[in-house]
Amino acid sequence: MSDYPPQDGRRHEPLPEPHPDWHVIESVPEYETGWFVAGYDRVEQPDGTEKRYYWAELPTAVVITAVTDDHVLFVEQYRPTIRHEQLELPAGVVEAGESATAAAERELEEETGFCADSLSVLEEVWVATGVLRHKRAYVFAEGLTPTQQDLDDSEFLTPRAVPADEALPTARSRPLNEATLQGLTLADEEGLL
Known part of the structure; x- marks a missing residue:
């Protein structure tokens, strides 16, 4: 130590x-x-x-609200910590020397197989400040081009596209995590969905 x-x-x-x-x-x-x-x-x-x-x-993380053809890209994955499958926004860790937008670009391509032309930070927040030292950046991505998914060895997820006007209701109809709710809400408040 x-x-x-x-x-x-x-x-x-x-x-x-x-x-x-x-x-x-x-x-x-x-x-x-x-x-x-x-x-x-x-x-x-x-x-x-x-x-x-x-x-x-915890490491700083990014959560990406990515929109293409009036659809929001999600990833569906099983979360062993809560023993349930979740529909979530793509997300990941910001590596050493990486900006939030660079991390979002990398994670989006790895998890969904899409590359973004435009990425912007919607908000940076401290999470659960009563017990965590964890910062999260919410990034909006658009101008998406299909590439190839490149999952880490520990990632077992499936990309899903949901119509933008149904994204928030769809996410809320399932077990929902706070990062997905916040990312969608921030994008919606900015008129991006």
Whole structure:
């Protein structure tokens, strides 16, 4: 654990300096998997008391709302963590030195077999800030051209195209994850669906 924070590109950008009224006495990683790190910060609170704040740190991710011919591209995949199949927007990890749009372009092509002419960040958000150190960028992609799907060894998913005006109701009719809901909602609010 001497090389914390991890330098393998799996971590989001460095955390900002703590607020002066919230002095971090120590930051202790207790568990590292290569996919996430978990630990705690021992913090002096504004009233002078100390408390441990536990966290799990995940890599920065992108979620892509990709539209082609008035359809939104989804991927259908089984999620062992919840033991259920999900219809989700394509998504993935931002690698070291990669921008959100470059990661979105790579992940979109790998997962769906489509390349985008235009990608733009709709929003960047911190996720579940009570326990996670995880940043997510929502990217909109358009001008899609078919290429070839190139799945990772651990990806077992099928691309699905849903008419844009049915995308949100279709996603909400199944077990839904927050990343898909947020990505569709952001695109819809921008008038992109």
